[in-house]
Amino acid sequence: MGDITALVAAAAVVIGGSNGAAQDQVPPAHALDAPAFVLLTLLAGTVLLRRRAPLVMLLATSLLLGLFFAAGYPHGPAVVPLVVAALSVGLRHDRGTSWRAVLVANVVLLAGSAVGHARGYATGGWGLVFGMVGGIALCSVPALVGALIRLNRFAAAQAAQEATRRRIEQERLRMAREVHDVVGHSLSVISLQAAVALHVLDRRPEQAQVALEAIRRTSVDALGELRSTLTLTHAGRQATP
The missing domain is CATH 1.10.287 (Helix Hairpins)
Structure with missing residues (x-):
């Protein structure tokens, strides 16, 4: 039941919200078309992996978003699954694994943004810079937050065990x-x-x-x-x- 609810909510935010974002960014961004909605649907579906395989979810969302950015589609709620994936990775994996995964995801996102800019789907040089910085932050900050929460939980569990002892x-x-x-x-x-x-x-x-x-x-x-x-x-x- 929880997965179904999360999937429906993700679809509403990612697919429904992207329509609103497209109205403000087209042009210069590419208008949403059938391939865009396929990518958005797949992005929404990745939330089913947030508990079972957060690393796979982060890889999948970064690849799908890389394609989305490379095609020049407007940025917007499509990045929400990426934020969820990065947070889940930070929560469930050690610091080294989390940051290696975030590094790979950032490289894929930056490559997609660069391709989209090269194809003319950007608002100029500063638009590319802001888009890249925003992409890095959207992936790195949630992973850091997740790691801090995980460490806090671990410290609390250790303190409880010590108190019991x-x-x-x-x-x-x-x-x-x-x-x-x-x-x-x-x-x-x-x-x-x-x-x-x-x-x-x-x-x-x-x-x-x-x-x-x-x-x-x-x-x-x-x-x-x-x-x-x-x-x-x-x-x-x-x-x-």
């Missing part, structure tokens, strides 16, 4: 302190009761028995708490990304 480490430290407190307190009680049992063992064996029973209960309770804490620690370790 810190939370997990803090939870582990908290659990370790709990283990220390449980074991330390229990060992203190056991040591005290053992000292009492040794002290009264010969004179009052019944008190020694009470102390030993307290040692047993403390040991069982401590082991239970330690087991629960270690279970939580193990679960937190498994949840670590």
Whole structure:
């Protein structure tokens, strides 16, 4: 559904908008004819590649626009798919790949503009210069914007992962302190009761028995708490990304 919507919108902008642009630029630009509308239709269709193959989309749009410019057709909304392609390349590919693709696209666009100028479809030398500079900007700026967005997303994802890692480490430290407190307190009680049992063992064996029973209960309770804490620690370790 998204691709169909994008295709319809691209066709409306590229084909419909180019008719309006032609009214202001003809002459000296070449009037739109059947081959022009074929190129415009193909340009609109390239939006279907923006997610699956942005590099192919950028190559296709630059070639189609190069032919469009070389034929002398008026500039206008026909460049929209190029902007979308350059932005998609910047979003999905590393900097080196993006700029190599943009360089190739710019060369194709400049060649098409030069051919159109040589055939007389331009408003003079400055028209060619402005057209070439505009073509380079339309391809390079969206790619740069896409690259910046991609880097920002990557940095945000890294920050989120780091925050999650810190939370997990803090939870582990908290659990370790709990283990220390449980074991330390229990060992203190056991040591005290053992000292009492040794002290009264010969004179009052019944008190020694009470102390030993307290040692047993403390040991069982401590082991239970330690087991629960270690279970939580193990679960937190498994949840670590």
